[in-house]
Amino acid sequence: MRLNQHQIEILKQLATEIFGTQAKLMLFGSRTDDNRRGGDIDLYVTGFDQPSDQLYDARLQFLVKAKQALGEQRIDVVFSPAPGQPLQPIQTEAQRTGIPL
Numbered sequence: 001m002r003l004n005q006h007q008i009e010i011l012k013q014l015a016t017e018i019f020g021t022q023a024k025l026m027l028f029g030s031r032t033d034d035n036r037r038g039g040d041i042d043l044y045v046t047g048f049d050q051p052s053d054q055l056y057d058a059r060l061q062f063l064v065k066a067k068q069a070l071g072e073q074r075i076d077v078v079f080s081p082a083p084g085q086p087l088q089p090i091q092t093e094a095q096r097t098g099i100p101l
Contacts, residue, residue: 001099002031003041008101010069015045018062022047026098029076040074043101044094048079055079 003011015025024046030039048058059077066075078090087095 001027002034002036002039003027003101007070011041011043011066012101014062014065014069018058018065019045019048025101026094027101028094028098032097032099040076042076042078042094044078044080044091044098046080049082 011025015023026044026046027042028044029042030036031041048055050058059079062077063075067073078094080095081087081091
């Protein structure tokens with residue numbers, strides 16, 4: 001995994017602050033491969049079951065605070081589907097390959 005412990009702790013703290021204590025983060029995508037370079041930080045969030053308007057506001061708040069804390073990083077945040085909604089391909093990939101933080 002190509003995140004250091006300090007980065008992990010910041011991301012987890014922000015997730016708890018913004019998404020709540022029930023939210024869990026998983027890293028997926030290129031940053032899970034130690035042999036690769038570069039790439040954005042792809043995060044999959046579970047346990048944040050809010051209406052879509054709150055979801056978008058929370059995502060924006062998380063991204064702003066994460067970039068302030070970590071510096072200019074490309075960060076993508078994907079949420080688990082709402083109850084009763086089908087998984088999108090990116091959600092399936094995140095669940096399949098994600099590493100819990």
